[in-house]
Amino acid sequence: QVQLQESGPGLVKPSETLSLTCTVSGVSISSHFWSWIRQPPGKGLEWIGYIYSSGSTNYNPSLKSRVTISVDTSKNQFSLKLNSVAAADTAVYYCARRGSSWYEGTHYFYYYMDVWGKGTTVTVSS
């Protein structure tokens, strides 16, 4: 079955760049949309952005100036970079896939996440 696994440093210093990778198994990363979502301690979910396997992206306007999401189809991975981090960026970071289905040869994409990673905790602190 499809599985996603986040990886990366658990501690990042203020003003530095947070870098995370999501490794996808059980399905090719091609022809799908892939998302990053985060959740600060004790708070709600925040959508960060998504990328299509071709490389096209959409970002949360509030984070857009600091975020880059990229994809590496050869490794079946996609990544998140968030620069100039501060304490407010401390959160559990999840990677996820947008839901989709095939109908009569056409691939339809939905606006919900059907498969999630387990999440990785990133703390911003000196």
Next chain:
Amino acid sequence: QSALTQPASVSGSPGQSITISCTGTSSDVGNYKYVSWYQQHPGKAPKVMIYDVNNRPSGVSNRFSGSKSGNTASLTISGLQGEDEADYYCSSYTSSSTLVFGGGTKLTVL
């Protein structure tokens, strides 16, 4: 973009029905049929329960149902069970081609 508005908490007794509201604007909930609902147990990743306002993914109990009226979407859980105790989040597509989540609702089964 502003987060969708959900009540902070709701509660109900086993067997009862509860409804969680999710209020947005004409730029998100009010103008699109792309509202989804997620269940999250402590320390776990969210799980989709409803998508496109009122569709259940395979494997989700038919005790979960969704609806929408104007700028407000709703999730109803009938026949409440102890395992339903969790946090619930709504999400909507927006006119900026982005996604936005609600602030979350803690469901307590009394």
